[in-house]
Amino acid sequence: MSTTEQHTESPRSGTRRLGDSVFAGTAFGAAFLILVALAGVAIFLIVQGAPALGAGADDLNGKGSFVSYVWPFVFGTLWAAVIALVIATPLAIGVALAVSHYAPRRLAAPLGYLIDLLAAVPSVVYGLWGIGFLGPRLVPAYGWLAEHVSWLPLFAGPASGTGRTILTAGIVLAIMVLPIITAISREIFAQAPRLNQEAALALGATRWEMIRLSVLPYGRSGVVSATMLGLGRAMGETMAVAMVLSASGVITFNLISSTNPSTIAANIALSFPDATGLKVNALVATGLVLFVITFLVNFAARGIVSRADAKVGR
C-alpha cells in the first residue's frame, strides 16, 4: 500500500532493553487478545447454545428439533438479504461509477461523503423510517402488484395493509448496505489503470465502452467481494428488520403479504427480552448459526479482496 519501508529489527545495542521487550509484548498481547476474543465469541456461543440441541417442543416454538426450529429463520435471513442485494448491487455499481468516472472532479468527493452518511445513520432510525414512513407509502404499490401481477408467485398477495412486508424490509436493508458496496466498488474503479482507459478513449470508444472494456473487468473481483460484504451485513442487520417486518416465521417467497418469514437476528431481538430458561439457549444457538454463516461469507469476501490486492501488487 504505502511505500514507506518497515523497520522491524530493533536498533543495534548491546543488551535488549527492558522497556522494549515490555512494549513489544504488550503490543503482541493486544493483537493476540483480538484473536482470543474472536475465538471467545464462538466458544461462549457454543457453550450457551449447546443445551438447545436437547430442548423440547415447548422451548422451540412447537418445533420438534433445533434444526426444524432454526431452518425457517435461516431461510428468512437469506431471502431478505438476497432481496436487498438484488436492489442494492446495480444501484451501488451505478453510484460508484457516477462518483469515480462521471461526476466532475470537484463534485466527486462531496458526493462520496454524502453516500457515506447513509452508513452513519443508526439502524434503529432506519427501522423507525421504514415502519413510520416507507411502509405506509408502499401499501398502494403492493395493492397494485397484488391486483395486476399476482400470477407471479412473488406477488401472489393478498397485499399487506400495513406495508410491513419482507419487500419493505429488503428495501430498507438495501439502503443500509448500499454505502458499503459503493465504497469498495468506488475505490476499485478509481484504481483501474489510467493508461488502459485512455487507450480505449483514444481508439474512439465512447465513455461506456471504455468503462465496459477497461474498468469493469478490472473491478470485477472487487465488486463481487463488495457484494459479499454487503450480504454479510444484510444478514446480520437486526433492528431495521425487527421493526419493519411483521413476521410469522413461515417459509414463503411471497414478497407482499402480511405473513412473512422472520430472520435470525430479528427473531433474537424480538424474543430475547422475554425469553427464559432453555429458550435463551435456543436463541443463543440461532445466534451461533448466524455467526457461522456471516463469518464464512466475510471470510470468503475478504479472501477475494486480498487475492485481488496481491494480483495488483499492492
Place this chain on the structure above:
Amino acid sequence: MTTTAPPPTTPPATPHLPLRSARLPRSAPALVAVASLAAAGVLALLLGWGIIAWAVVAGLLHLVAITVWSRAVENPRAATDRFVTSLIWMALIIAFVPLVSLLYIVVENGAGQIDGQFLTYSMRNVVGEGGGIYHSLVGTLLITLGATVISVPIGLMTSIYLVEYGARSKVAGWIRFLVDVMTGIPSIVAGLFAFALFALIFNDPGIHFGIGGSVALSLLMIPIVVRSAEEMLKLVPGDLREASYALGVPKWRTIVKVVIPTALPGIITGVTLAVSRVIGETAPLLIIAGSTDSSNFNLFGGQMSTLPVFIYYSYTQPGLNPEFAQGRAWGAALVLIVIVMLLNLLARVLGKAFAPKTGR
C-alpha cells in the same frame, strides 16, 4: 480518415467524408429531462398519480427519449452511451432519495419534541405525556465511553504491533485478515457473546448491566480502530523513525514519542468515526444492557437505558397513549442522528485540519 492522392481509377466525385459525426447539443440530457418530467407531470395531473409514479414514469420517458433521439441523430454506439449515462445518474439520484427523505421525516417529526424538559427529564413515573430522554442520554454516553476506554488501547496496541513489529510476518497477516473478518460480525452476535460471557462468569441467566454493553460494543469498535490506526501509522515516514534510532532512542520510546504523536490526528479521526459507528447500535444493548425508565449512573449494576433501545421500545411498545411515546421516539431519533452527524463532522474536520502531508 485522411486519404492521400486518390488513385486514378476512382471516380473524380469522391463522396463527402465528414470528419465530425452529428452530435446532440450539449444541453440534450437536461432538455430531455425537463421535457419528460413535464410530460409525466401532465399525465400525473390527469390521472391523479402520486409523486413516486410521476418520478418513475418521468425516468422511463427520459431513458427512452434520449436513446431514441441519439439513435436518430448520432449512431447506435452513442445511443448506448447516453442510455447508460442517464441510468448511472439516475442511480445516484435514487440513492439520495432515502437519505433526504429520512432526514426530512426525522426532523419534521422530532423537532417539535425537543425542549428543555425532553433533554433533562427521565421517564421515571411518566405515563402518557411529558418525560424525556435524560436517562437514555446518560446511558448511551456512559456505555459508549466504556466501549471507547476498552477499544482504544487494544486497537491502538494491535495496530502498533501490525505496523512496527509484525510488519510482513505471517502472524501479522493472519491478524490483519481476521480483524477484517471481524468487522463483519453482526451486532446482535456481539450482544449474545457479551451475554453468554457474563452469564457464565456471574452464573446469572438474566444478567443486565451497562459494562456488558460496553464489551459488546468494543467487539464491534476494535476492528474499526485497528484498521484506521494502522493506515495512519503506515503513513508516518520511515525517516522519522531512523532519525530517532540514530540518536540512540529505544524503539518503544521512538514509537511513543515520535510515531504516535505524528499519527495522532489521524488516529483521533479514526476513533471518532468508530464512536459514531457504535453509538447508534441497538441490538447488543437490547440484549445485555436492557432498558429502564430511571437514570442509572452505575455501569456495573442494574439495567441501563440507551437512546437506540429507548427509540425501539417507545415506538414498538408505546403503551396507553401511543402518540406521546411515538413522538418521544422521533425526538430521540433526531437527537441520536444529530449526535452521530456531529461526531462525523468533527472527525472530518480533525482529519482535514491535521492531515499528514504526504505525496499521496
